[in-house]
Amino acid sequence: MAISIDTFFLDPDSQGTLQAQIQQMIAQGILAGRYGKGEKLPSSRKLAMHLGISRITVTLAYTELLSNDYLTSRGRSGYFVSQNAPEPPKFAPQVKRTEAVDWSRAIGQKFTGGSAPTKPVDWQKYKYPFIYGQVDKTLFDHANWRLCALQALGARDFSALTADYYDQDDHQLIEFILRHTLPRRGIVARPEEVLITVGAQNALWLTAQILLTQRRTAAIEDPCYHALRDVLTQSRCHLSPIPVDRDGIQPDLIEDGTDVIFTTPSHQCPTSATMPHARRKQLLRRARDLEAIIVEDDYEFEVSFLGAPMPALKSLDEDGRVIYVGSFSKSIFPGLRLGYLVGSEEFIREARALRASVLRHPPGHIQRTTAYFLSLGHYDALVRKISKVYQKRREIMENAIQEYGLEIAGSGVFGGSSFWMRAPENVNTVELKHALKRNDVLIETGHPYFAASAGIMNYYRLAYSSISEELIPEGVKRIAHEIDQLTRH
Missing domain, CATH: 3.90.1150.10 (Aspartate Aminotransferase, domain 1)
Structure with missing residues (x-):
């Protein structure tokens, strides 16, 4: 691999001749591990033009490095980092700098120190x-996912691959969600009521940012999804943990003054409790009395092999107060990071604007690949x-x-x-x-x-x-x- 010529520059404050500066620049690059063994250096003519110096100066520097076994010459092919060049140190190189910033004062809001556990990458x-x-x-359908990805790379889908959607989403993916995914949960929605997110956690973050302030109160299940607690803590709202029993969150324990209720009725996280129909109706009545919004995280509804899953809480909602969070990351693969929000048009409009200001939209190629994987039957x-x-x-x-x-x-x-x-x-x-x-x-x-x-x-x-x-x-x-x-x- 050739070393980019843009990585070479002369420090105007350096001492010594130009030849010595070039030698030092290349030697330090090798010792720091930036230039690997066998990598090709720019030709003396190109490097001289790039640095604005005489070609003979570069040639002399290369020759000296050649004699010290930092470089090797391969006939007409040029100069390369020698296989016998000194090994870079195993420790990280020390960068000489003065840390003048007091970061304990400069950081206005901290996002570290949450409760999310670490999982070994290995x-x-x-x-x-x-x-x-x-x-x-052993379970993932890699062959068909690859074919869908290749199809999404085709000329026919050039716009889906390359376009900036700004605040919009792939229309094919939205259509599949509206026609197939949501009806299986008993939900009927329009395109204006659906937003694609970077996984369910991003959907929860968007929801918290829009619905909560420092003066509002959020009810969460106890125990609950730890990342949700971190998100809500960062929003600085008041948190009200509500104990769960074998049927999920207990509506009669939700305090007066609660503004938003976060719940996982299909598979309570982490207890896996499933909220029965009567409890769901009770929760909706309690939310109506409080004039509260319910955020339903339905992260694992597809994995229902012991019987047909109950309709979503949102399907029972007659007031439009339930915001539904779904995800493909659990059923396809977690690295996909693709989820969706379903809510009133007014709420989705705000969520769309907030998403656009942070990350615009999830990558178009990922959306279109997923749309093909879903619509061709591979997902089911x-x-x-x-x-x-x-x-x-x-x-x-x-x-x-x-x-x-x-x-x-x-x-x-x-x-x-x-x-x-x-x-x-x-x-x-x-x-x-x-x-x-x-x-x-x-x-x-x-x-x-x-x-x-x-x-x-x-x-x-x-x-x-x-x-x-x-x-x-x-x-x-x-x-x-x-x-x-x-x-x-």
């Missing part, structure tokens, strides 16, 4: 990964395949949990991809997580899902989306063994 190296939200490459086939496999894994995991005496605290009525687990009260699942990791097992601790002041440390989540069925029993056995060890201490 999770696939572990034999027993019971972690949530990762793709199983993928969901059926995933549901069949998940059902088998769930049965195996449920049997293993029962065999080894572990306790299920929550599981989805219609399916899902995980179990919400409870360890004995004297077991700290953070310690359990670290002990299991040393034993090739990954789990997800439960404390980030609870309100910050709760201090509940004995819950954890076991997902079966990323682990093959033959490994589940041994993995559960190892978890039971470590819990037993911690209980004894």
Whole structure:
């Protein structure tokens, strides 16, 4: 690979001859690792013209570097970084600068320090990964996704690939959502009431920014999706955690003065509880009495293999007070980062304007590729395949949990991809997580899902989306063994 000529420049404050400056510039580039072994340098003529100096000066500098084994010459091909050149240091090079900014004062609002747990990026190296939200490459339809991506790259879709939509979305993707996805949830909407987002989390952020202020109150489930709590904390609104039971959020506990209610009725996050029809009607009545808005996060409705999913909460809404959040990231693959918002035209207009000011729109090629994947039937086939496999894994995991005496605290009525687990009260699942990791097992601790002041440390989540069925029993056995060890201490 050739080294770009734009990376070479002379420092007007440098001391020494031009030849020495060129030698130092190239040597430092090699020592810093910017120029790799075998990479080609610009010709002496081009570099001389670029720097505005004599060609002989560059030639002499190259010759000196050649004699010191920094460079090598290949006949008429030019000069290259030598294979025998000094190795760059393993540590990061120190940049000499004076830090004159007091960042503790310069930063006006902090976004670090949230409750979101970290997940190992090398999770696939572990034999027993019971972690949530990762793709199983044995299930993903890579061949058809690739064909759809190639189709979206064609001349016919040149505009979809290259155009700046500004604040709009791919019309084919919107049409599929309106005609196929939403009707399956009992929802009827118009194009003006749908907005594509960068995943469900982006949809929740947009919603919080539009609906909440420092004077307004948001009711959230306890436990709840930890990233939602972080988003709402950053909005500086008042937070009101509402305990969930086996049927989800409890409407009669929602306080007077609540402005927005965030809920996950289909698969409560993280307990997987499914809100029954009567509770949904009760929640809608409570929201009407409060004149509150409900934000329904339906992140996992496709994974309903134990029975047909209940209609969405929004399908029961007669007042237009429910904003619906959907996602393709859970059912296609998490790296897709594609979701959508459904709400009143007035709300979507504001969400569209806010999205445009931050990121304009999700990439057109991703939207069009997804539209093809959906409309050609590959998506439905993928969901059926995933549901069949998940059902088998769930049965195996449920049997293993029962065999080894572990306790299920929550599981989805219609399916899902995980179990919400409870360890004995004297077991700290953070310690359990670290002990299991040393034993090739990954789990997800439960404390980030609870309100910050709760201090509940004995819950954890076991997902079966990323682990093959033959490994589940041994993995559960190892978890039971470590819990037993911690209980004894």
